[in-house]
Amino acid sequence: MAVNLRAPNPASLAPVDGVELGFAEAGIRKAGRRDLMLMRLAPGARVAGVFTQNSFAAAPVQVCRNRLATGHSIRALVVNAGNANCGTGEAGLRAAERTCASVAAAIGCAPEEVLPFSTGVILEHLPVERIEASLPACIATLGAANWAEAAAAIMTTDTVAKGASRRAEIDGRRVAVTGIAKGVGMLEPNMATMLAFVATDAAVAQAALDRLVREVARASFNRVTVDGDTSTNDSFVLVATAQAANPEITDPGSPAYGVLKAALTDVSATLAQAIARDGEGATKFITVRVAGAASEDEAARVAKKIANSPLVKTAFFASDPNLGRLVMAIGNAGIADLDVSRVDLYLEDVKVIDRGGRGASYREEDGARLMRPDEITVRVELGRGSAETTVWTCDFSYEYVKINAEYRT
Amino acid sequence: MAVNLRAPNPASLAPVDGVELGFAEAGIRKAGRRDLMLMRLAPGARVAGVFTQNSFAAAPVQVCRNRLATGHSIRALVVNAGNANCGTGEAGLRAAERTCASVAAAIGCAPEEVLPFSTGVILEHLPVERIEASLPACIATLGAANWAEAAAAIMTTDTVAKGASRRAEIDGRRVAVTGIAKGVGMLEPNMATMLAFVATDAAVAQAALDRLVREVARASFNRVTVDGDTSTNDSFVLVATAQAANPEITDPGSPAYGVLKAALTDVSATLAQAIARDGEGATKFITVRVAGAASEDEAARVAKKIANSPLVKTAFFASDPNLGRLVMAIGNAGIADLDVSRVDLYLEDVKVIDRGGRGASYREEDGARLMRPDEITVRVELGRGSAETTVWTCDFSYEYVKINAEYRT
Numbered sequence: 101m102a103v104n105l106r107a108p109n110p111a112s113l114a115p116v117d118g119v120e121l122g123f124a125e126a127g128i129r130k131a132g133r134r135d136l137m138l139m140r141l142a143p144g145a146r147v148a149g150v151f152t153q154n155s156f157a158a159a160p161v162q163v164c165r166n167r168l169a170t171g172h173s174i175r176a177l178v179v180n181a182g183n184a185n186c187g188t189g190e191a192g193l194r195a196a197e198r199t200c201a202s203v204a205a206a207i208g209c210a211p212e213e214v215l216p217f218s219t220g221v222i223l224e225h226l227p228v229e230r231i232e233a234s235l236p237a238c239i240a241t242l243g244a245a246n247w248a249e250a251a252a253a254i255m256t257t258d259t260v261a262k263g264a265s266r267r268a269e270i271d272g273r274r275v276a277v278t279g280i281a282k283g284v285g286m287l288e289p290n291m292a293t294m295l296a297f298v299a300t301d302a303a304v305a306q307a308a309l310d311r312l313v314r315e316v317a318r319a320s321f322n323r324v325t326v327d328g329d330t331s332t333n334d335s336f337v338l339v340a341t342a343q344a345a346n347p348e349i350t351d352p353g354s355p356a357y358g359v360l361k362a363a364l365t366d367v368s369a370t371l372a373q374a375i376a377r378d379g380e381g382a383t384k385f386i387t388v389r390v391a392g393a394a395s396e397d398e399a400a401r402v403a404k405k406i407a408n409s410p411l412v413k414t415a416f417f418a419s420d421p422n423l424g425r426l427v428m429a430i431g432n433a434g435i436a437d438l439d440v441s442r443v444d445l446y447l448e449d450v451k452v453i454d455r456g457g458r459g460a461s462y463r464e465e466d467g468a469r470l471m472r473p474d475e476i477t478v479r480v481e482l483g484r485g486s487a488e489t490t491v492w493t494c495d496f497s498y499e500y501v502k503i504n505a506e507y508r509t
Numbered sequence: 510m511a512v513n514l515r516a517p518n519p520a521s522l523a524p525v526d527g528v529e530l531g532f533a534e535a536g537i538r539k540a541g542r543r544d545l546m547l548m549r550l551a552p553g554a555r556v557a558g559v560f561t562q563n564s565f566a567a568a569p570v571q572v573c574r575n576r577l578a579t580g581h582s583i584r585a586l587v588v589n590a591g592n593a594n595c596g597t598g599e600a601g602l603r604a605a606e607r608t609c610a611s612v613a614a615a616i617g618c619a620p621e622e623v624l625p626f627s628t629g630v631i632l633e634h635l636p637v638e639r640i641e642a643s644l645p646a647c648i649a650t651l652g653a654a655n656w657a658e659a660a661a662a663i664m665t666t667d668t669v670a671k672g673a674s675r676r677a678e679i680d681g682r683r684v685a686v687t688g689i690a691k692g693v694g695m696l697e698p699n700m701a702t703m704l705a706f707v708a709t710d711a712a713v714a715q716a717a718l719d720r721l722v723r724e725v726a727r728a729s730f731n732r733v734t735v736d737g738d739t740s741t742n743d744s745f746v747l748v749a750t751a752q753a754a755n756p757e758i759t760d761p762g763s764p765a766y767g768v769l770k771a772a773l774t775d776v777s778a779t780l781a782q783a784i785a786r787d788g789e790g791a792t793k794f795i796t797v798r799v800a801g802a803a804s805e806d807e808a809a810r811v812a813k814k815i816a817n818s819p820l821v822k823t824a825f826f827a828s829d830p831n832l833g834r835l836v837m838a839i840g841n842a843g844i845a846d847l848d849v850s851r852v853d854l855y856l857e858d859v860k861v862i863d864r865g866g867r868g869a870s871y872r873e874e875d876g877a878r879l880m881r882p883d884e885i886t887v888r889v890e891l892g893r894g895s896a897e898t899t900v901w902t903c904d905f906s907y908e909y910v911k912i913n914a915e916y917r918t
Contacts, residue, residue: 155847156840156865187836189850189866222833223867286820286837327819329834330841410736410819411695411913418914424631425738427596428695431565432739438564441598456565457598458632498907504820505827 103385103474103494105377108263113247114276117301118142118341121246123253124238126230129182129220134253136231138238139177139297140207145341146306147174147215148313152334159185159192159226160216161333163200167212171306175209177337178216178231179254179295181282185218185226186332195226202232206239219282219295219333220256251280254295257503258284260378264370268363270356273346275302277363281371285380285504287326288408296321296336298367302360303342305350312361313338320368323400324492326379327500328408338364376492381499384416385475391488392481402433402480403491413496416476421467423452430480442483447476512794512883512903514786517672522656523685526710527551527750530655532662533647535639538591538629543662545640547647548586548706549616554750555715556583556624557722561743568594568601568635569625570742572609576621580715584622586746587612588663588704589629589640590691595741596632604635611641615648628691628704628742629665660689663704666912667693669787673779677772679765682755684711686772690780694789694913696735697817705730705745707776711769712751714759721770722747729777732809733901735788736909737817747773785901790908793825794884800897801890811842811889812900822905825885830876832861839889851892856885 119141126136141147149168151161167174178199185192200214218226241249251261265278279298304312317336342348349356377385388406393399406412409429415422426445431438445453447470452462470476527550535545550556558577560570576583587608594601609623627635650658660670674687688707713721726745751757758765786794797815802808815821818838824831835854840847854862856879861871879885 154837154840155842155844156836156849184833187833187862187866189864192866221831222836223862224833225867286834329818329820329837332833332837332840409738410909411738414910414913417910420914422630424593424596424633424741425695427565427631428563428738428741431563431741433564435564440565453596453632455598457596457601458634496910498910500819501823501826501905501907501910504823505829 102260102378103382105260105374107261108248108251110245110248112265113263113278114265114267115244116276116278116299116341117343118145119299119339120242120244121250122238122242123246123249124234124241126180126234128180128227128230135181136234136238137179137250137253138203138242139250140242141175141339142341142343145174145339146304146309147337147339148309149335149337150313150317152331154330154332156187156332158218158333159188159196160218161335162193163196164215164335167215172212174215175213176203176207177297178203178214180218180231181254181256182220183218183224183226184220184222184333187223188225191225195228198228199231202235206235217295217335219254222332247278247280254280254282256282257380258282258378262371262374262378264367266363266366268359270302270346270359273344275300275344275346275360277367279367279371281375283375284378285326286329286331287375288328288330296368296371297339298364299339299341300360300364301341301344303344303346303348304340304360305348308349308352308357309338309340311352312364315361316364316368319365320372323490324372324376325404325407326376326494373492376494379494380503381497382494383474383497384495386416386493386495387477388491388493389477389479389488390482392483392485393487394485396487396489398435399487399489400491402430402482403489405429405433406478407491407493410496416471416495417497419471421464421471423447423467426478427453444481446479511669511787512791514669514783516670517657517660519654519657521674522672522687523674523676524653525685525687525708525750526752527554528708528748529651529653530659531647531651532655532658533643533650535589535643537589537636537639544590545643545647546588546659546662547612547651548659549651550584550748551750551752554583554748555713555718556746556748557718558744558746559722559726561739561741563739563741565596565741567627567742568597568605569627570744571602572605573624573744576624581621583624584618585612585616586624586626586706588626590663590665591629592627592633592635593629593631593742594627594635597634600634604637607637608640611644615644626704626744628663631741656687656689663689663691665691666789667691667787671780671783671787673776675772675775677768679711679755679768682753684709684753684755684769686776688776688780690784692784693787694735695738695740696784697737697739705777705780706748707773708748708750709769709773710750710753712753712755712757713749713769714757717758717761717766718747718749720761721773724770725773725777728774729781732899733781733785734813734816735785735903782901785903788903789912790906791903792883792906793904795825795902795904796886797900797902798886798888798897799891800888801892801894802896803894805896805898807844808896808898809900811839811891812898814838814842815887816900816902819905825880825904826906828880830873830880832856832876835887836862848892853890855888
């Protein structure tokens with residue numbers, strides 16, 4: 101069902117010096133599929149992450165937050181699919197810690213140097229022993245060229261593995277940026293995302309990396325929504341291995357920071373769009389641009405209201421130019437002093453709403469024609485200022501209901 | 510598809526002295542169905558209303574707000590289905606005014622004494638001439654016993670007409686409270702509701718009536734949600750005709766105020782529940798009770814997050830005890846300092862979540878059994894205070910997508 105999305109060609113995902121990836125079938129929820137992924141990092145790698153704002157943050161998210169806060173070096177990330185280890189209380193925290201300890205023993209580092217990640221069903225206990233039993237097989241596969249296999253091993257209801265890669269030149273050194281992500285439902289990342297791991301061999305100071313992960317999340321994963329439900333396990337982690345031997349990036353105002361940020365954002369936005377293209381039941385990929393806002397937050401509020409409205413999403417599914425639903429969604433964004441007589445709305449380049457009312461030149465036939473393609477752009481002008489943003493989403497089909505009614509069965 | 514809901518027996522809807530109802534087929538969007546309703550009020554009736562908080566409030570909503578703000582007496586309400594007269598700019602306002610003027614001329618009052626209401630497709634111009642052409646037929650049917658027919662005439666995608674009635678005794682006088690409502694989708698009333706009209710023959714001072722309409726809305730229509738999309742046309746109007754000749758109710762602290770408020774709330778909550786029971790594609794009626802909150806607003810935020818989550822709603826549709834989705838929804842309510850280790854959750858009387866984690870005694874079989882019935886209650890204890898609220902909603906089925914993908918075709 102994914103909209104214009106294919107699994108990445110493994111050869112297109114550039115290895116990142118200092119990163120090796122392994123995978124295994126641990127049988128965490130279903131037998132016969134890869135559901136365990138290990139990312140081993142060379143000494144000296146720096147790691148930064150942002151995580152879900154859901155109050156019921158999963159046990160592995162809590163462990164990650166604590167470890168990253170202490171400034172410990174990180175030598176490995178371990179990821180399981182099929183079980184979210186969330187709503188599992190103290191036992192869940194112990195399960196996450198034990199997973200880390202087992203990985204640490206197997207690869208020779210301290211437990212505090214391992215970050216755990218989980219995705220899958222909430223409110224069920226993590227079968228740690230199955231992870232432990234599969235670790236040797238996982239470690240045996242470790243290799244720098246395994247990004248595509250790693251992307252496949254972290255999928256749940258994803259239909260297509262998600263990966264992207266770019267190269268850039270920083271202070272005369274070639275650097276690689278490669279990332280993978282998963283996620284297609286329970287998806288409206290808030291300050292974070294579903295699981296996404298992006299690595300570069302550039303050398304970046306910790307403070308600069310901490311800043312980059314937030315800036316990049318804001319311009320990529322925080323701009324995608326499938327169903328408006330923010331997961332308990334969203335995690336976006338940025339790894340910088342320093343193997344490219346460029347002068348360490350420290351200054352957010354430097355050209356090197358800008359070049360790396362552009363490459364990271366490009367990879368991350370591609371992954372974020374892949375998530376919407378593979379959104380549960382998606383038949384269309386929708387881009388919502390909101391401009392003329394008083395602030396970027398305000399623009400995002402309007403864009404998300406449009407992107408999350410079940411009525412707007414079912415109209416896209418039906419290719420029905422029921423564009424009054426867009427009016428309704430804009431009006432619900434909670435902008436107290438919105439002057440609707442200054443609001444314009446375009447479907448592609450056709451003006452549908454002109455100063456708050458139906459455009460004089462708008463014809464139903466144009467709407468019907470523009471709603472048919474599987475990629476559609478909606479553009480809103482609020483007439484309040486100069487801030488703008490873009491949000492990516494998908495439509496809402498029978499298949500979404502089917503997938504989520506049958507997820508566990 | 511409506512869940513345990515039948516159209517009211519016409520005999521069960523008590524006439525309200527001072528209120529007559531008429532109906533007609535105006536062919537506003539489709540031929541061969543009643544889509545025009547007129548409510549004529551006796552001189553001396555008082556009217557109060559609350560309306561949508563959507564920034565794109567429809568033209569009739571704007572006209573109603575203005576008229577009620579001036580304190581004009583009101584002699585008639587005119588309601589059309591099939592066209593929302595929203596996103597129609599100045600022309601829409603003129604269409605609403607012209608509708609009122611035509612009604613006024615036909616029944617012999619001033620245009621300012623008529624309130625207009627519209628529901629249906631947004632962003633299309635109101636065919637006023639069809640309304641005008643049908644007014645004589647509508648007026649010819651005016652009668653006090655027509656509440657059931659009036660309820661049917663304001664339906665859009667509703668499958669069942671919605672009406673409720675109660676009697677009460679105030680200061681020794683018998684009074685009637687009868688109301689009708691419509692609405693099944695684009696439905697999360699915000700300070701208001703879809704179209705709902707509740708009348709009583711009690712005598713109520715204007716200030717007391719203005720207060721009652723807000724208090725009753727808060728305890729009824731503002732507690733229901735189908736899809737989280739707040740309509741542009743939501744209107745809840747309370748009429749008090751004073752025909753019962755009770756001493757006029759003025760004091761919100763008086764027993765008479767309390768008795769009338771209870772009867773009004775009872776009728777309005779029954780109508781609000783009818784809306785969720787007839788929610789688009791509904792197969793189950795869900796009650797979400799949130800207690801132990803620091804404030805009623807906080808309780809409502811948690812309850813609405815649960816009630817609006819597509820993942821929670823599809824799990825109810827599937828009778829799948831995927832109760833981790835409830836955890837996810839609670840965590841997304843945006844309570845910054847929520848201590849999840851104090852949160853309990855019950856499905857009916859079975860404790861599923863105990864202090865933030867899976868209940869030790871909870872068994873999957875219990876969950877499966879409790880998810881099967883077509884009426885289900887979820888209860889959350891937040892452990893933060895003593896405020897509580899209840900929200901009513903429905904599940905989310907293939908049929909919701911079908912109805913909304915095909916609404917205009």
